[in-house]
Amino acid sequence: MKLQKVILYYGFTPLADPEAIHRWQRTLCEHLGLKGRILLSTHGINGTLGGDMSALKKYVRQTKQYPGFRHIDFKWSDGVGSEFSRLRIRVRDEIVSFGAPGELKVDENGVIGGGIHLEPRQVHELVASRGDDVVFFDARNSFEAKIGRFKNAIVPGVQNTRDFVHELESGKYDQLKDRPIVTYCTGGIRCEVLTSVMKNRGFSEVYQIKGGIVRYGERYGDRGLWEGSLYLFDDRMHHEFSTEAKVIGTCERCDAPTSQYYNCANLACRKLILLCASCEQENLSKNCTEAHADFR
Numbered sequence: 001m002k003l004q005k006v007i008l009y010y011g012f013t014p015l016a017d018p019e020a021i022h023r024w025q026r027t028l029c030e031h032l033g034l035k036g037r038i039l040l041s042t043h044g045i046n047g048t049l050g051g052d053m054s055a056l057k058k059y060v061r062q063t064k065q066y067p068g069f070r071h072i073d074f075k076w077s078d079g080v081g082s083e084f085s086r087l088r089i090r091v092r093d094e095i096v097s098f099g100a101p102g103e104l105k106v107d108e109n110g111v112i113g114g115g116i117h118l119e120p121r122q123v124h125e126l127v128a129s130r131g132d133d134v135v136f137f138d139a140r141n142s143f144e145a146k147i148g149r150f151k152n153a154i155v156p157g158v159q160n161t162r163d164f165v166h167e168l169e170s171g172k173y174d175q176l177k178d179r180p181i182v183t184y185c186t187g188g189i190r191c192e193v194l195t196s197v198m199k200n201r202g203f204s205e206v207y208q209i210k211g212g213i214v215r216y217g218e219r220y221g222d223r224g225l226w227e228g229s230l231y232l233f234d235d236r237m238h239h240e241f242s243t244e245a246k247v248i249g250t251c252e253r254c255d256a257p258t259s260q261y262y263n264c265a266n267l268a269c270r271k272l273i274l275l276c277a278s279c280e281q282e283n284l285s286k287n288c289t290e291a292h293a294d295f296r
């Protein structure tokens with residue numbers, strides 16, 4: 001088998017006819033034998049694809065031919081070829097589901113009114129100059145942060161991205177409205193929307209890490225402000241930046257350290273469950289407990 005890779009990318013740009021982009025992208029991906037997921041809306045594109053490195057390179061070159069996609073930052077990682085079982089391309093109201101499609105404004109330069117983008121190096125400069133005043137704010141679902149997060153970060157209690165608007169309007173974070181806030185997520189896309197949602201609600205000094213945890217980890221590995229594993233939304237499930245990565249997650253049954261999520265073996269549930277290797281060996285359906293009740 002040829003060298004397998006995975007790409008992760010997004011671009012916020014006005015798309016007058018996302019259905020036409022859909023047809024073009026489908027033909028392109030099928031022709032190149034790529035699998036994965038692409039979401040399109042009038043605000044842009046959000047994708048993660050796996051396949052042969054040579055095919056992915058062709059995909060990137062072709063996709064950049066479209067003027068609005070010329071500046072997209074494609075993030076590459078190693079794959080094994082089985083990350084995705086099929087190709088799914090969809091046109092939706094939003095490319096990240098915040099439940100606020102009418103609020104987001106984009107132009108050729110991306111999201112209008114979002115947070116200031118910081119390179120990983122600039123994140124450290126901000127912390128050096130502002131010290132403990134700087135707040136790291138996790139822009140992901142809370143379960144992702146269980147296995148990895150920035151040190152001392154605030155992890156909002158959200159099950160999915162749709163909960164953020166309500167969470168921010170709850171008043172819980174009002175004392176942060178005048179502090180420097182650095183949001184972060186896997187590759188940066190969720191921060192693009194979250195920072196604009198935050199600024200619209202009175203958070204005055206909002207930054208986002210350019211390229212997300214992926215780019216930060218490439219630069220600083222486990223020797224910076226990040227701690228633990230990065231949760232991934234494909235069959236790999238998690239990624240460590242080095243052999244020095246700390247294991248900060250704990251098994252939901254026995255509290256042993258682990259970074260491995262599994263789908264609940266109860267087919268009617270399938271909720272993600274964080275387990276150590278030995279608890280995973282036992283009958284997994286036993287693990288479908290009260291904590292999964294909301295999924296039953």
Ligand SMILES: [Zn+2]
Pocket residue numbers: 251252253254255256275276277278279280
């Ligand atoms: Zn265990």
Ligand SMILES: [Zn+2]
Pocket residue numbers: 264265266269270271287288289292
């Ligand atoms: Zn369950």
